[in-house]
Amino acid sequence: MSHQRPRIPEATVARLAVYLRVLTGLADGGRSNVSSGELASAAGVNPAGLRKDLSHLGPCGVRGVGYEVATLRDRIAGVLGVERSRACVLVGIGNLGAALADYAGFGSRGFRFIGLFDADPARVGVAVGGQAVRPMEQLDEVVAATAATIGVIATPAEVAQSVCDRLTAAGVRSILNFAPVALSAPAGVDVRQVDLSVELQVLAFLGQQRAAAPVEVLA
Amino acid sequence: MSHQRPRIPEATVARLAVYLRVLTGLADGGRSNVSSGELASAAGVNPAGLRKDLSHLGPCGVRGVGYEVATLRDRIAGVLGVERSRACVLVGIGNLGAALADYAGFGSRGFRFIGLFDADPARVGVAVGGQAVRPMEQLDEVVAATAATIGVIATPAEVAQSVCDRLTAAGVRSILNFAPVALSAPAGVDVRQVDLSVELQVLAFLGQQRAAAPVEVLA
């Protein structure tokens, strides 16, 4: 029944997640319709780009009217696979890891942390975000028992690669890495990197560039 | 004297920050030379792309030999403006904000948090990462006194836009936003969004897509 394998671009997928969040908020607010312009404004993107993104899902709006909020929300949720909750494991319950474990926003988007792991015996057993931190020895069995496919790494950079190896060996297929190192994982495993220092440095560079070129347009 | 306005692409700037981190590590390890292949491998990018990125800085390698670690590091640091430390303010010292304030990795890359702000009286005065949390009323004077140009928002989404308005009014020109909302800022102010839920959802989608298409290549 593979009548279509649309191959949605990754940049579009990221924006779909944003649209989904906006639509959920609109639905909670009682709205039933939105136009592409309004939705694009709320999502911070161009209206034409938004319509192009939505065109990957097939026609889901009504010309002259706009989009039905609940319908579009469910359609995007279906494509993104949000209807089913995803089991995740989090390794490294330090400052950042504890904040992530305690964050309610993931659960409301279908992500459950079903295991928090740390190598420090002083942290094991401590309750964070409603569950106890587990020792690393339990990683394999928890991943196997819960079929967790997403792993989050919030350990120091020096050990991130070894943690990545353990996660992939345990069966994790997707990894979100906060440690400032490039991880190498076997084929078939997706790794996404979040590097906050890089974000700050890009901002600093743009600001410095802006300051160095005060001459803008002179009509 | 505008003989060149190199206009380095933003994607390249982000990678330059990664190269800088790798080079710093190599220099600390005593290495004096690297080839583009080795550096690209450590940074997780394509060697040809790395050389193209570096070409924006002018010739800085030796053919047949490679790049001198210290020289290249200083060159990139100069372009990125890392030699001068950047003053930043952080608003919203909750779970995530406290982790950011306590993170040593920013300081070593030239970013100093010179003000931590929160609206909750219970949090004001508490020491986080070596300094006391300030009330929001002090925002304008601290920004003015320290000429901070970068603001980080780690507040709930509902108030992020108002915090953004206050920051820009105080003189902040660059904003890093962790709240899951699209911010609108006046022209001349750069806003970068970090949305961790979106990262997880992209990972989940890729994983689901991979699972739905197990047929890969059959040579």
Add this chain to the structure above:
DNA sequence: GCGACTTTGTTCCTGCGTTCACAAGCGGTT
């Protein structure tokens, strides 16, 4: 019932980023 307006979906195009591939240049070697 018909026309006009509104908004979607699509198409074209421009620009950017990425990749491959090759020539130029330097060091080491004989």
Add this chain to the structure above:
DNA sequence: AACCGCTTGTGAACGCAGGAACAAAGTCGC
């Protein structure tokens, strides 16, 4: 001193994302 291998730097082709403009289509008003 000349040759050879190695690595950089750059030029060209490719694919992709983003933006503007246009046609299709449905609704509202008369």
